[in-house]
Amino acid sequence: MVRFLIRRVLTGALVLLLVTMVVFVIFYVGPGPKAVAHVLAGKQASPSEIAAEAKRLHLNLPLWHQYWIFLVNILHGNLGYDYYHGESVVSIIGQAFPITLSLALGAAVLWLTIGVLTGVVSAVRSRSVADRVLTVAALVFYSMPTFVLGLLMLLVFYYVLTTHGLAFFPPGGYTPIGTSPWLWFKGLILPWITLALVSAAPYTRLTRGALLDVLGEDYIRTARAKGLAERRVTYRHGLRAALTPVASQFGIDVGVLLGGAVITETVFSMPGLGYTAVQAIQTQDLPVIIGIVLIAATAVVVANLLVDIVYALLDPRVRLH
Amino acid sequence: MSNLPPQEVMSPTAPAVPAEDDLVPEAARVIEGRSPWRLAYERLHRDRAAMIALGVILVIVVVAIAAPVFSLVTGHGPDQQFRTTGLHSDGLPYAPNARFLLGTDDQGRDILVRIAYGARISLLVGVVATLLEVAIGTILGLAAGYFGGAVDTLIARLIDIVLSIPFLLFAISLVSISHPSLKIVIIVIAVFGWAAVARIVRGQVFSIREKEYIEAARSLGASPWRIMFIDILPNVVAPITVYITLLIPVTIVAEASLSYLGVGVPPPTPDWGQMIAEAQNIYQQAWWFLVFPSLALLITTVAFNILGDGVRDALDPRTQQLFK
Numbered sequence: 001m002v003r004f005l006i007r008r009v010l011t012g013a014l015v016l017l018l019v020t021m022v023v024f025v026i027f028y029v030g031p032g033p034k035a036v037a038h039v040l041a042g043k044q045a046s047p048s049e050i051a052a053e054a055k056r057l058h059l060n061l062p063l064w065h066q067y068w069i070f071l072v073n074i075l076h077g078n079l080g081y082d083y084y085h086g087e088s089v090v091s092i093i094g095q096a097f098p099i100t101l102s103l104a105l106g107a108a109v110l111w112l113t114i115g116v117l118t119g120v121v122s123a124v125r126s127r128s129v130a131d132r133v134l135t136v137a138a139l140v141f142y143s144m145p146t147f148v149l150g151l152l153m154l155l156v157f158y159y160v161l162t163t164h165g166l167a168f169f170p171p172g173g174y175t176p177i178g179t180s181p182w183l184w185f186k187g188l189i190l191p192w193i194t195l196a197l198v199s200a201a202p203y204t205r206l207t208r209g210a211l212l213d214v215l216g217e218d219y220i221r222t223a224r225a226k227g228l229a230e231r232r233v234t235y236r237h238g239l240r241a242a243l244t245p246v247a248s249q250f251g252i253d254v255g256v257l258l259g260g261a262v263i264t265e266t267v268f269s270m271p272g273l274g275y276t277a278v279q280a281i282q283t284q285d286l287p288v289i290i291g292i293v294l295i296a297a298t299a300v301v302v303a304n305l306l307v308d309i310v311y312a313l314l315d316p317r318v319r320l321h
Numbered sequence: 322m323s324n325l326p327p328q329e330v331m332s333p334t335a336p337a338v339p340a341e342d343d344l345v346p347e348a349a350r351v352i353e354g355r356s357p358w359r360l361a362y363e364r365l366h367r368d369r370a371a372m373i374a375l376g377v378i379l380v381i382v383v384v385a386i387a388a389p390v391f392s393l394v395t396g397h398g399p400d401q402q403f404r405t406t407g408l409h410s411d412g413l414p415y416a417p418n419a420r421f422l423l424g425t426d427d428q429g430r431d432i433l434v435r436i437a438y439g440a441r442i443s444l445l446v447g448v449v450a451t452l453l454e455v456a457i458g459t460i461l462g463l464a465a466g467y468f469g470g471a472v473d474t475l476i477a478r479l480i481d482i483v484l485s486i487p488f489l490l491f492a493i494s495l496v497s498i499s500h501p502s503l504k505i506v507i508i509v510i511a512v513f514g515w516a517a518v519a520r521i522v523r524g525q526v527f528s529i530r531e532k533e534y535i536e537a538a539r540s541l542g543a544s545p546w547r548i549m550f551i552d553i554l555p556n557v558v559a560p561i562t563v564y565i566t567l568l569i570p571v572t573i574v575a576e577a578s579l580s581y582l583g584v585g586v587p588p589p590t591p592d593w594g595q596m597i598a599e600a601q602n603i604y605q606q607a608w609w610f611l612v613f614p615s616l617a618l619l620i621t622t623v624a625f626n627i628l629g630d631g632v633r634d635a636l637d638p639r640t641q642q643l644f645k
Contacts, residue, residue: 011478011481014478015478015481015482015485018482019482019485019486022482022486022491023494026491026494026495026498139623139626139627139630140619140623142626143570143574143619143622143623143625143626144619144622145574145577145578145581145594145618145619145622146578147577147578147581147594147597147598148597148615148618148619151597151600151601151604151611151615152611152612152615154604155604155608155611155612159604159605159608256487259487259490260487260490262487262489262490262582263489263578263581263582266581266582267601274489274490277490278490278493278582281490281493281494281497282497284497289490289494292490293486293487293490293491296487296490297485297486297487300484300485300487301485304485
């Protein structure tokens with residue numbers, strides 16, 4: 001188990017290293033370094049002023065040297081400073097992360113609940129009208145691009161309601177929970193529902209499929225034969241076993257989301273990690289881009305690792321591979 | 322080895338022979354063997370939802386091809402701005418009316434005509450990028466699964482990296498350092514999309530390469546290329562086919578998302594994601610500008626997903642028993 005863990009952690013670190021290298025190379029191949037120095041030096045800057053700006057930000061150094069500086073900084077817990085305002089990347093991420101976290105966790109709880117509940121209904125009442133309706137709904141929401149659902153939500157729940165005298169939902173934006181828990185909650189309802197609905201469908205299917213498989217097992221028949229109530233058989237014996245694949249999918253999805261929900265944050269103008277990263281890409285602000293990409297990739301790697309550990313604990317066969 | 326997984330039982334060892342009755346000798350026709358593909362096709366044909374979805378997709382394809390006809394009939398070019406007839410005096414677009422059936426956008430352009438032209442981009446990127454990622458994924462998956470060892474380690478790590486990269490962020494970065502174009506969008510989507518295909522193919526190949534007939538081929542002196550592409554590939558065609566149909570809607574959404582974020586096909590080329598992004602700014606004054614392109618996108622992805630489900634059920638009878 002220890003060897004399994006060590007190998008997985010090392011692999012994860014290698015993946016992160018390679019991901020950051022890719023970010024550096026992309027920045028370098030593109031117009032990034034020149035463009036940043038140009039913008040900073042101003043429109044009428046002389047070549048020497050531009051060169052001075054480039055030097056200040058180490059943009060004149062060769063690729064490997066910049067990458068080395070970045071690595072040394074990271075080992076000191078420093079992600080660098082943004083090119084334009086000199087703000088520390090750690091503090092930029094510190095501001096954006098709570099927003100992404102609020103969005104991701106609330107949505108995750110919601111979609112897990114929706115997905116598992118509808119999946120159970122579909123499996124237990126297989127081939128019923130409810131099953132068919134849920135299957136169709138899952139398919140439609142699964143096919144729906146996030147920004148389409150988000151904007152339609154805004155159209156109906158913000159605009160139509162507001163013009164009909166029911167101004168409840170804000171048109172977007174984010175209120176920190178410290179400022180007003182109620183406004184925080186109110187502002188997150190539509191983003192939560194949007195993200196939850198587009199993400200729930202795979203869970204409905206996963207739960208339904210796994211539960212149908214499990215309910216066909218011998219031990220379920222045994223449980224029924226010894227006279228347990230159907231409800232107890234379904235939930236205590238069936239669902240518990242069926243939830244393993246659901247749990248692993250959940251871990252990975254939450255990991256992906258913690259790196260920023262680019263589209264949802266853009267639709268609802270919430271300055272979370274995804275939104276901040278998109279802004280940084282538009283200004284070629286490498287330290288910010290790489291900081292957020294690093295956080296996002298770490299979240300994915302850690303989530304995968306956690307899922308594998310949980311799996312290995314549950315199923316000894318995995319450890320051998 | 323006797324209880325093969327269903328997909329391998331299903332998979333044809335030879336591609337389906339087109340039914341050219343005249344070429345088949347009389348004796349062979351008496352006992353007409355139905356190939357696995359033929360059986361799958363017949364199952365798909367009985368799936369009413371999938372057939373309707375296929376019909377919808379054909380309509381969308383026709384609309385895309387016939388986009389100039391929409392232009393011709395309405396007399397409105399896709400990029401033509403009708404500043405007097407298409408915009409109110411205060412600059413706001415017109416709601417759907419007799420002249421502009423689906424209304425006009427913020428620049429006085431005909432939304433119906435632009436949606437018809439936008440179908441071209443969505444379908445083109447959806448199909449081409451999907452085929453590209455399936456081609457890359459299949460080749461790398463075959464190589465990893467067949468050669469194993471160092472080749473497999475390298476490709477498997479590559480798959481891990483690509484799958485842990487936040488797609489949208491990297492896609493935006495890549496597009497932002499080059500000039501956005503149709504070609505770049507397709508390449509970027511394919512660069513990130515192949516890994517999932519490669520992982521599936523790799524897993525399938527792992528189980529197939531231990532089979533006796535592969536050993537037989539090897540002992541007869543077949544080259545690795547021959548074994549990979551002639552002996553193994555036909556056995557993974559069924560899962561790949563399923564994957565292609567399910568990947569197309571994902572790719573269409575990816576393209577629309579890039580356009581929505583402003584890094585897709587550059588304007589003024591009509592594109593659904595871009596229209597929705599533009600509509601975002603004035604949806605309070607012009608709901609039709611947001612709703613119609615959204616519906617076009619949604620109908621397309623739903624149709625492809627239903628068809629994809631149907632193809633999967635048809636090619637893998639086990640899930641069909643489970644789900645129908």
